[in-house]
Amino acid sequence: MRHLSVENLLNYMEGHGTDVDKSTLEAHLANCRECLELKQEFQVLILQLREDSAFEPPAEALEWGVNLFQPVMQPEKGGPRKIIASLVFDTFDQPMLAGVRRVGVPPRQLLFRAGDVDVDVKIESMEANDRITLVGQVLSSATKFFDNTPVKLESHGIVRYRTRTNVVGEFSFDEVPKDTYHLSVDLPEGQITLFCVHRGNS
Amino acid sequence: MKASPYKNYSDPELIAMCLRGEKRAWDALIRRYKRFIFAIPIKFGFPESDSSDVFQTICVKLLEHLHEIKDDRKISGWLATTTTRQCLAMWNVKQRDSGTEEEVEEPLDPVGSLEDVKLLAERHQLLREAVEQLPDRCRSLIEMLYLDITTPSYEEIAERLGIPEPSVGPNRARCLDKLRIMLRHRGINTPWNK
Numbered sequence: 001m002r003h004l005s006v007e008n009l010l011n012y013m014e015g016h017g018t019d020v021d022k023s024t025l026e027a028h029l030a031n032c033r034e035c036l037e038l039k040q041e042f043q044v045l046i047l048q049l050r051e052d053s054a055f056e057p058p059a060e061a062l063e064w065g066v067n068l069f070q071p072v073m074q075p076e077k078g079g080p081r082k083i084i085a086s087l088v089f090d091t092f093d094q095p096m097l098a099g100v101r102r103v104g105v106p107p108r109q110l111l112f113r114a115g116d117v118d119v120d121v122k123i124e125s126m127e128a129n130d131r132i133t134l135v136g137q138v139l140s141s142a143t144k145f146f147d148n149t150p151v152k153l154e155s156h157g158i159v160r161y162r163t164r165t166n167v168v169g170e171f172s173f174d175e176v177p178k179d180t181y182h183l184s185v186d187l188p189e190g191q192i193t194l195f196c197v198h199r200g201n202s
Numbered sequence: 203m204k205a206s207p208y209k210n211y212s213d214p215e216l217i218a219m220c221l222r223g224e225k226r227a228w229d230a231l232i233r234r235y236k237r238f239i240f241a242i243p244i245k246f247g248f249p250e251s252d253s254s255d256v257f258q259t260i261c262v263k264l265l266e267h268l269h270e271i272k273d274d275r276k277i278s279g280w281l282a283t284t285t286t287r288q289c290l291a292m293w294n295v296k297q298r299d300s301g302t303e304e305e306v307e308e309p310l311d312p313v314g315s316l317e318d319v320k321l322l323a324e325r326h327q328l329l330r331e332a333v334e335q336l337p338d339r340c341r342s343l344i345e346m347l348y349l350d351i352t353t354p355s356y357e358e359i360a361e362r363l364g365i366p367e368p369s370v371g372p373n374r375a376r377c378l379d380k381l382r383i384m385l386r387h388r389g390i391n392t393p394w395n396k
Contacts, residue, residue, distance in 0.1 A: 007375035016371075045382055049333075049348035052326055055241035056351065061254040062236055065261035069220070069228040086266055180258070 004028055004035045006042075013042065064180070085112035085119060085194045114192045116141040119185060121194070131175040138169040138185055145169040150186040155179045209234075209334050213277050217268055232261060234334075235281055238327045242285040245319045246293070256288050263288075278327050282320040332384045339363060340377035347374060 004012075004025060011017050012025045029036050057065075089111040107124040121136040134153070138146040146169040153161040153173055160181070165171045183194040208216065208230035216234075219227030239260050243253035263284055264277075271280050333344055346359045360367040 005375070006379045007372055010375050010378065011371065041382060042378065045378065045385070046348060048326065048329055049344065052237060052241075052329065053349045053351050055237040055244060055326070056349075057236050057240040057257050058250065058254055061240075061257050062232070064258055065232045065236070066229050068261050068265055069225050087263075 003032065004038075006038075009035065009039055010042065013039065013046075085114040085117075085192050087111070087194075088113045112192075112194045115189070117146075117185075117187065117189075117192060119183075119192065119194060121183065125178070126175060130178055132178055133172070133174050134176065134181075134183075135172040136170070136183075138165055138171070138187075146185075146187065152184045152186075154182045154184065217271065217277070220268055228265075231264075231277075234330075235278070235327070237330060238278060238323055239281060239285050241323050241326060242282070242319060243289050243292075245322065246289045248289065248292070252292060256285065256292060259288055260285050278324055282323055285323075286320060328388065329385070332381055332388065335384065336377065336381060339373075340380060343370075343373055343377050344381065 008017075008021075008025065012022065017025075029039065087110060089109070091106070091109045107122050110121045110123070112119045112121065118139045119136060120139065121134065124133045124135075126132065136151075138149060138151075140146065145167060146165055147167045149165040149169070149171075151163050151165060151171045152159045153176065160179075161173050161176055163171050163173060185192045185194075208226055211219070211227070211230070213231070213234075216227045216231045220231065236257075240253055240257050243256040244250075248256065260281065264281070267280075271277055333341055333349075336344065342363060343359065346354050346362065354362070356367055356370045360370050363370075363373075365373065
């Protein structure tokens with residue numbers, strides 16, 4: 001028995017061709033297990049391809065993800081050394097205690113580490129005005145505090161807010177608009193960059 | 203229509219290039235896994251805005267952990283686990299922030315079990331990788347026919363590919379068959395939905 005060509009089979013599946021073609025193909029499929037399996041295989045393949053198109057992230061989310069690389073991996077020539085801090089703790093990742101109920105959004109606590117420097121960050125969401133307050137402390141395993149250290153909050157590649165740490169290394173950004181920020185701490189050893197404030201998460 | 207030269211690099215090669223500061227390698231890595239990541243929160247049942255948040259968080263986590271996963275042959279396992287955890291964390295936060303006790307106790311109900319979600323995401327990724335490995339013209343044709351949400355007509359496809367319109371059908375048959383055979387050779391020849 002001569003099998004169906006892939007093209008004829010696909011045309012049939014897509015509803016192309018005449019009624020005569022259709023009945024001839026259906027008669028063949030009724031008697032040919034091999035062609036029937038091939039048809040099923042193509043059906044699944046096309047279905048999976050079509051389904052996959054629904055998983056395309058929005059262009060702006062994709063662009064954001066792609067552009068994430070820039071500020072960290074392309075330091076200015078001759079500029080300070082840039083260090084990416086690793087996130088070592090995030091309350092967002094912690095399970096809620098069994099039976100605990102809560103009113104309101106709790107502050108999000110994060111701890112970043114870069115070498116022997118720890119940066120503790122707390123983000124509090126102000127639901128009333130859609131703003132956040134971000135407070136933190138720069139600490140090191142050594143006993144000294146990082147006082148008067150510049151701290152910057154950047155979004156979309158622009159420095160939006162600047163402050164300096166106090167005598168015990170604490171800093172604060174009060175009621176800034178919710179956005180996706182990179183927090184940078186300028187230390188003599190280099191600039192530590194943290195990705196921490198993510199819209200909708202805090 | 204020409205594919206990025208980075209598409210032929212393996213995951214560890216792309217990661218190594220990222221760690222050397224090559225932005226285009228990062229671009230290729232994110233584009234390779236964009237649907238893989240985004241599919242997981244969608245399958246959890248999150249709306250597009252929440253799924254975008256998960257996607258962005260995973261991009262950040264991937265960048266933070268690149269140096270730790272460079273030895274892996276594939277990062278899909280790491281991505282599947284991390285994205286699933288992020289979805290669970292988001293779900294828990296949403297439940298926490300919502301009102302009643304009944305809602306808090308309500309079990310997670312993604313489409314199928316968590317393992318099914320991960321398995322399906324990984325199978326989809328194998329399909330995407332096979333499409334990426336097709337010759338440029340075939341890949342473009344398959345993408346326009348089945349992946350382009352604007353669903354271009356045969357006439358538009360013929361114009362974009364620079365071929366006569368009657369050739370679109372036979373080319374489609376050849377390319378789909380090539381893809382089917384490629385998947386068979388990779389051991390993916392069973393209907394996935396079974």
